[in-house]
Each structure stands twice: as structure tokens, then as C-alpha cells.
Amino acid sequence: MPQALLFVQNVTQGRSTSGEGSDSFVLFSGGDSTLKIKEVRTLISKGPFAESDHWKQLRGNILEAVGNVVWPVGSDKFTIYPESGKKSGEGNGVKPIKNGAIERLTANRPNYGQLKKNGGLPVQNGWVAEMPWPVGERIRPGNMDAAYCNQQGELEICLEWETGNISSSHRSMNKMAMGLLLGKVKAGVLVVPSRELYPYLTDRIGNISELEPYFPLWEATPCEEGVLEIVVIEHDATSFDVPKIPKGTDGRAKR
Numbered sequence: 001m002p003q004a005l006l007f008v009q010n011v012t013q014g015r016s017t018s019g020e021g022s023d024s025f026v027l028f029s030g031g032d033s034t035l036k037i038k039e040v041r042t043l044i045s046k047g048p049f050a051e052s053d054h055w056k057q058l059r060g061n062i063l064e065a066v067g068n069v070v071w072p073v074g075s076d077k078f079t080i081y082p083e084s085g086k087k088s089g090e091g092n093g094v095k096p097i098k099n100g101a102i103e104r105l106t107a108n109r110p111n112y113g114q115l116k117k118n119g120g121l122p123v124q125n126g127w128v129a130e131m132p133w134p135v136g137e138r139i140r141p142g143n144m145d146a147a148y149c150n151q152q153g154e155l156e157i158c159l160e161w162e163t164g165n166i167s168s169s170h171r172s173m174n175k176m177a178m179g180l181l182l183g184k185v186k187a188g189v190l191v192v193p194s195r196e197l198y199p200y201l202t203d204r205i206g207n208i209s210e211l212e213p214y215f216p217l218w219e220a221t222p223c224e225e226g227v228l229e230i231v232v233i234e235h236d237a238t239s240f241d242v243p244k245i246p247k248g249t250d251g252r253a254k255r
Contacts, residue, residue, distance in 0.1 A: 047225025122153025
């Protein structure tokens with residue numbers, strides 16, 4: 001675990017479609033470089049929860065978990081093998097880096113299904129992986145990659161890390177917007193690759209460029225309180241001397 005973590009925030013000149021500014025974060029930890037959080041696009045920020053110290057702390061937890069991911073495992077930075085993912089068997093996977101961040105955020109707590117089986121519910125004041133989405137009667141969207149539950153064991157925050165195609169990204173955003181609309185969640189956060197990282201990952205993976213045209217739709221979600229954000233990640237360096245990130249296997253975040 002890094003001895004110190006400093007977030008440097010800049011308001012970028014780039015604007016979202018509604019005219020909202022975006023936050024740009026560069027992570028420094030003890031002088032080491034890690035996975036860059038290039039920017040955080042805030043589409044919705046309303047009500048007491050969005051202004052609370054509680055949310056600011058949990059948001060910091062998310063950004064720290066994301067920003068501490070490294071590659072290769074054991075390295076002090078995130079270096080990507082610069083091969084296009086357009087052809088089958090080429091490019092880099094995504095699940096190992098997602099899993100590493102989720103493990104760090106949940107402190108390796110068993111996932112929701114395991115806790116339910118072993119009588120470990122409810123989760124209180126903590127993060128848990130693979131919690132079922134609470135909205136939907138007959139068919140519900142997939143489980144959340146990570147969820148934060150409050151003192152009462154109620155869902156507050158949904159975190160999704162994109163590992164699928166752009167359709168999957170739209171489903172994640174729609175799911176979280178619906179949660180805000182119905183008052184089932186206080187905040188939703190989606191992690192996606194930047195324009196620069198995208199070409200080296202699985203072909204057609206969801207990315208910020210293809211989501212931007214739909215920002216006005218999600219920004220118009222009717223809700224009195226809540227947060228909806230997209231965290232854009234990017235590699236620190238490229239090198240043919242590092243292994244490719246495997247597809248569909250477990251990974252670890254920097255400890």
C-alpha cells in the first residue's frame with residue numbers, strides 16, 4: 001500500500017455536452033506511477049448526498065482502488081503491451097485489472113453470493129462484489145461489480161468496471177440512471193478506458209469516446225438526489241517487454 005496518495009485536481013477546458021466541467025486526476029503515490037485516472041466526468045451531482053463528506057470519502061476510496069492497479073503484477077506502474085486488440089487472440093484483457101481494483105476496494109471480502117450462502121449478510125458500512133441489482137421484477141440487470149452498503153445494509157453506491165462491448169456500457173449507464181430515478185441508489189460510477197488505452201484492449205470494448213454522444217440523455221435523468229460519474233483510465237507507459245494482460249483471468253492491484 002502506498003505511503004502517501006495525492007490527488008491533483010484540475011478543471012479541464014474540455015466540457016461535457018451539457019456544459020458541465022470534468023475533473024482531471026493524476027495520481028502520485030510515494031513517487032511511483034500507477035494506472036492513471038485521466039478524468040472523471042460528472043453527469044449528475046444533486047442534493048445533500050453529493051455534497052456530503054461521506055460521499056467524498058467513498059469517492060476517494062474508489063479512485064484510490066482504481067489508481068493503485070499496476071501491470072505487470074509486482075510492478076510500481078501500469079505498462080501496457082501495445083498490441084491492437086482488433087484480431088482474435090491479440091491485444092490485452094481487462095478483467096485482471098478490474099478484479100485487482102475490486103479486491104482492493106472490498107478488502108478481499110467474499111462476494112455477495114458466498115456471504116449469502118454462509119450467512120454473512122447484510123454487509124454494513126462496506127463494499128461487496130457481485131451484489132444483485134435491486135431494480136426489476138421479472139428480469140433484472142446483471143450483478144454490480146462492486147456495491148457499497150450503509151450502516152443499515154442498504155445499497156448506496158454502484159460501481160461498474162467495463163469489460164464488455166459498448167452495448168454493455170450503455171446497459172451499465174442505463175441501470176445506474178434507473179437506480180437514481182427510482183431512488184434505489186445514491187451514486188453510480190462506471191470505469192472505462194480512455195481513447196489512448198482503448199486500442200490495446202479487447203476489440204470494441206466500451207470506451208469514453210462512444211459514450212460521450214449520449215451524455216445529455218443520462219444528465220437529464222429526473223432525480224432529486226444522487227451522483228452519476230464516469231471514471232476514465234489510461235496506462236502509464238507502453239512496452240513490448242511486458243506480458244500482455246490475459247483475458248478472463250484473475251489479477252491483483254498494487255498492495
